Amino acid sequence: MAVNASEEQLTVDFHPDPDRLVAHTAFLADDLLEGREAGTPGHERASLYIATEFRKLGLQPAGTDGYLQRIDFRRSRLKTDSLRAVLNTPGEERELTFLDDYYVGASLVRTASSLDCEMVFVGYGIVAQPLDYDDYQGVDVQDKCVVAFKGKPAWFPSEQGAHFSKLKVKNAADRGAIGFISLTTPESLERFPFEKYRERVGRARMTWLYDDGSLFNAKPRIQSSITPSPAVAASLFVATEKDLDDLYAMLETEERFVPFPIPGRLQLEKGSQHEAVTSPNVVALLEGSDPVLKHEYVVFSAHSDAIGMKQGEAGEDLIINGALDNASGIATMLEVARLFSGMEVAPRRSVVFAAMTAEEKGLLGAYYFAEHPTVPVQSMVANVNLDMPILLYEFADIIAFGAGHSDMGGTVSRAAAAESLELTPDPWPEQGYFTRSDHYAFVKQGIPAVFVKGGIKARDPSVDALEVDKDFRKHHYHQVSDDMRLPIKWDAAVTFTRVNARIALELANQPSRPRWNDGDFFGETFARETAAE
Numbered sequence: 043m044a045v046n047a048s049e050e051q052l053t054v055d056f057h058p059d060p061d062r063l064v065a066h067t068a069f070l071a072d073d074l075l076e077g078r079e080a081g082t083p084g085h086e087r088a089s090l091y092i093a094t095e096f097r098k099l100g101l102q103p104a105g106t107d108g109y110l111q112r113i114d115f116r117r118s119r120l121k122t123d124s125l126r127a128v129l130n131t132p133g134e135e136r137e138l139t140f141l142d143d144y145y146v147g148a149s150l151v152r153t154a155s156s157l158d159c160e161m162v163f164v165g166y167g168i169v170a171q172p173l174d175y176d177d178y179q180g181v182d183v184q185d186k187c188v189v190a191f192k193g194k195p196a197w198f199p200s201e202q203g204a205h206f207s208k209l210k211v212k213n214a215a216d217r218g219a220i221g222f223i224s225l226t227t228p229e230s231l232e233r234f235p236f237e238k239y240r241e242r243v244g245r246a247r248m249t250w251l252y253d254d255g256s257l258f259n260a261k262p263r264i265q266s267s268i269t270p271s272p273a274v275a276a277s278l279f280v281a282t283e284k285d286l287d288d289l290y291a292m293l294e295t296e297e298r299f300v301p302f303p304i305p306g307r308l309q310l311e312k313g314s315q316h317e318a319v320t321s322p323n324v325v326a327l328l329e330g331s332d333p334v335l336k337h338e339y340v341v342f343s344a345h346s347d348a349i350g351m352k353q354g355e356a357g358e359d360l361i362i363n364g365a366l367d368n369a370s371g372i373a374t375m376l377e378v379a380r381l382f383s384g385m386e387v388a389p390r391r392s393v394v395f396a397a398m399t400a401e402e403k404g405l406l407g408a409y410y411f412a413e414h415p416t417v418p419v420q421s422m423v424a425n426v427n428l429d430m431p432i433l434l435y436e437f438a439d440i441i442a443f444g445a446g447h448s449d450m451g452g453t454v455s456r457a458a459a460a461e462s463l464e465l466t467p468d469p470w471p472e473q474g475y476f477t478r479s480d481h482y483a484f485v486k487q488g489i490p491a492v493f494v495k496g497g498i499k500a501r502d503p504s505v506d507a508l509e510v511d512k513d514f515r516k517h518h519y520h521q522v523s524d525d526m527r528l529p530i531k532w533d534a535a536v537t538f539t540r541v542n543a544r545i546a547l548e549l550a551n552q553p554s555r556p557r558w559n560d561g562d563f564f565g566e567t568f569a570r571e572t573a574a575e
């Protein structure tokens with residue numbers, strides 16, 4: 043039966059059931075689930091639902107307790123009444139007001155945080171050896187607070203830049219800093235105005251615990267990160283050679299920042315309330331049909347959690363249901379699982395279906411799974427991630443984040459072509475989406491990943507897909523209106539399911555495992571040694 047994988051793939055015709063897609067999404071986005079915040083009863087209901095669906099399909103449990111992989115988390119909430127912040131600049135001592143003057147989140151490390159620090163400006167706070175870039179050159183930040191702009195130099199390759207931007211607080215901690223002052227920029231404010239930080243108040247932060255009780259991704263040296271308002275940020279630079287406008291102007295150029303001390307001190311006291319909670323990933327396995335290749339795994343992932351509830355008045359809608367983010371992604375995964383389970387001959391490789399918890403808290407469930415895999419990590423050949431498909435128009439094209447990094451680009455093109463869809467290059471490289479959802483936890487284990495979205499062209503020429511996308515992000519994303527009242531196009535959900543099913547099937551059936559492109563940054567940075575094939 044020597045049949046070419048892509049030929050065979052074309053002969054398989056999947057028929058996703060729109061009613062099932064609606065049913066899964068509607069259940070998961072119901073108010074009963076209270077916004078599915080990780081560590082809450084609402085998210086437990088979602089997890090039980092997903093496990094139940096896996097069981098109905100006859101999939102093998104691939105968690106640590108049946109389908110569940112339960113994770114120990116620490117949850118931390120900011121005690122806003124404990125906050126006190128004072129900024130001393132030459133000639134002025136000023137008490138700062140939370141939310142008017144600055145924003146801080148809860149500490150995951152300690153219940154009482156205390157800072158009294160000198161400040162050093164370090165540009166973006168980025169260190170990127172492959173780009174010959176180091177904002178810390180020649181500066182000592184030991185026991186100081188670093189002050190750094192959000193974002194990255196405009197000339198950075200976007201996805202690499204997004205990767206290095208994620209390491210800012212770590213860079214500061216590694217160099218002995220005790221606080222991280224994060225400066226908004228005109229560009230960051232455009233995307234996320236300072237006033238929007240109010241919406242984050244009351245949201246819990248979380249991280250998971252290793253077996254020895256230490257915290258994942260915690261930076262114990264750092265007492266706090268702080269985002270000052272643009273006005274307070276400007277006041278930091280009244281006595282420095284360059285003022286904030288001069289520094290803003292440099293953001294537009296390729297000129298590099300030179301670190302300098304900021305005269306004055308920042309003091310901050312903050313209290314955080316800690317709780318131990320658990321929350322599960324839900325993981326199932328469809329065993330491959332090939333006696334050899336079944337020991338390799340294509341991993342489908344989608345996050346099951348959402349934002350939860352917002353604070354507000356009784357009677358107001360407070361539930362951030364997460365219908366598109368990401369009930370629809372879970373619905374898609376469940377439907378692919380059903381289609382694959384119903385195949386006469388299962389895909390050659392095994393397929394793992396993983397509903398990840400705590401994505402909204404920092405891809406935590408995915409990082410946990412990647413570090414505590416329930417199948418051997420070196421045998422995971424590819425990850426296909428589903429996160430917030432914007433199913434509000436019937437798309438004529440798709441975008442595949444990550445497709446440019448590995449030979450999965452070809453896989454995606456063939457799947458798109460089979461559905462008469464165009465493949466559009468990433469229209470938002472500056473957003474660094476390749477680093478912003480669960481697939482990135484797999485990338486960091488050296489596993490090529492792809493993350494598909496509906497594209498920028500609608501089948502109906504009177505619909506401006508980019509406008510629909512923008513409108514969703516602005517008015518519904520992470521808001522109470524991301525619910526079943528949205529005009530979701532279930533035909534688009536069907537197409538989306540078919541495309542992802544085709545991609546995963548080809549990956550599961552192709553003779554050799556996917557490979558990073560030669561010289562690819564992510565491949566070179568994270569690739570693991572694999573046995574010769």
Ligand SMILES: [Zn+2]
Binds near residue numbers: 345368401429
């Ligand atoms: Zn999401």
